Amino acid sequence: MQIGIKESEGPTSLDPKLAPVLWFHNNYDQYVEESDDEDGEVSGDDEEVSDEDEFSATSDEDESIEETDDDGISDDDDSNDDEEESNEVNDTLLLYSISSQQLLANSGLDDLKDLFYWITPQGWLLMLHRDSHAIFLRNPFTSQRINLPFDQDRFLRKNYTRCLLSHKPTDSNCVVLVLSLHDTVFWYCRPGGMQWFKHEYQARRFFRHRGTVIKTMSLMTAVGGKFCTAFFSTVVTLDFSPNPTFDIVAVTLVQNSVYNFREIYLLESRGELFCLYFYPPGACSNKTVEISVYKLDIPTTAWVKVDTLGDRAFIINTRKGYGASVNAKEACLQENCIYFSRHRDKGLYVYSMERGTTAAINPSTDLVDDVAAQILMPAS
Numbered sequence: 001m002q003i004g005i006k007e008s009e010g011p012t013s014l015d016p017k018l019a020p021v022l023w024f025h026n027n028y029d030q031y032v033e034e035s036d037d038e039d040g041e042v043s044g045d046d047e048e049v050s051d052e053d054e055f056s057a058t059s060d061e062d063e064s065i066e067e068t069d070d071d072g073i074s075d076d077d078d079s080n081d082d083e084e085e086s087n088e089v090n091d092t093l094l095l096y097s098i099s100s101q102q103l104l105a106n107s108g109l110d111d112l113k114d115l116f117y118w119i120t121p122q123g124w125l126l127m128l129h130r131d132s133h134a135i136f137l138r139n140p141f142t143s144q145r146i147n148l149p150f151d152q153d154r155f156l157r158k159n160y161t162r163c164l165l166s167h168k169p170t171d172s173n174c175v176v177l178v179l180s181l182h183d184t185v186f187w188y189c190r191p192g193g194m195q196w197f198k199h200e201y202q203a204r205r206f207f208r209h210r211g212t213v214i215k216t217m218s219l220m221t222a223v224g225g226k227f228c229t230a231f232f233s234t235v236v237t238l239d240f241s242p243n244p245t246f247d248i249v250a251v252t253l254v255q256n257s258v259y260n261f262r263e264i265y266l267l268e269s270r271g272e273l274f275c276l277y278f279y280p281p282g283a284c285s286n287k288t289v290e291i292s293v294y295k296l297d298i299p300t301t302a303w304v305k306v307d308t309l310g311d312r313a314f315i316i317n318t319r320k321g322y323g324a325s326v327n328a329k330e331a332c333l334q335e336n337c338i339y340f341s342r343h344r345d346k347g348l349y350v351y352s353m354e355r356g357t358t359a360a361i362n363p364s365t366d367l368v369d370d371v372a373a374q375i376l377m378p379a380s
Contacts, residue, residue, distance in 0.1 A: 013142050014095070016142075018141075022095070022376075023119065023376045024367065025092070093109060093112060096348070103363050114129060115129055115130060116156070118161065119320070121324055122380050123324075123377040124137050124138065125137065125138045136148055140376065141379050146170070146191050148176060152195075155198070159183070162181060162218055162320065162322075164177055164221070164227070166227065167225055172192070174190060181218050185199065186217075219266050219321050223272070224271055234249060235248075235273070252303060254275075254303050261282070265322070269314070274293060274294065274325075276314065286344070290356065291338055309353055310335070311329060313326055313327075315338075315340070316375075317340075317374060317375040318340055318342055318343065337350050341372065341373055342372070344372050345369070348363065
């Protein structure tokens, strides 16, 4: 299969030395079309569920998935009617370099006003042109662009979604996966392929609560060319060989008698799957008092607690539910630390695994406090 790679002309890339960065974009306002056919309807399986969930890792409030936290969707879609009527587009993009702790006005991606986009955990952008509806992957740190099949069913414009990649998009084995955040369905294609494929799965195969299944599937991360997510006592792997196939493996449940509430994030580091538990004080989910890190030990099918990250730093985008691992020295970050953002909060937080303490970084006093940033990882 031949992958079409195009080198764009003009100032369309960022300085790679900036990564990882906080990404503040005022024009992050993709709308979602109202569906006029069955494709836009939420599937009805698992609508009748038990009122109790003794295995739930989150509070009852988290059984639903908020539209405000979806990739490619504005946080203010319902309140910007006046702005949508205006012909002028506020396309301000501010970037905060985590390593240099500098807020920069961007002039390297000057065409974002013409595009909807989704930031992937691998640092690439899935992009949809507003007018031509062309779809492609772009490395924001180079001029590299890889064309993808046309979205004939308009699924990107009809659904709240998240995108991730199984391999580098230049790899012939790469699968581009787009997960629905509101339904038991995903779409996938391969760079160089001719079409997108839709796959619906049964929620009850994984857990009895449909909302929990959708949220847990949205936490998928790529490990070794496959996609993995973790339920309470199982790890689910999604493989494409070439058709989508799920594998479910029972694992030892992580227990914590101190905290009743937690947020879970998954990431890949050096070929292994890690699970991070963010523990807030009481039911205040927007604050974190402790972070526990576990690594999946395949021979024993158990989560093993990790006390140190060594020379690594983990970066967690809590708003979008994904993370990445970097060599701390190469990224000019602190070793053995976890960097994370929070919902409706402009700040960047640094948790020290050694001390068990959290430091806060203010990107700029000129930014309003409740503007949340995305995190753009180094492209891989």
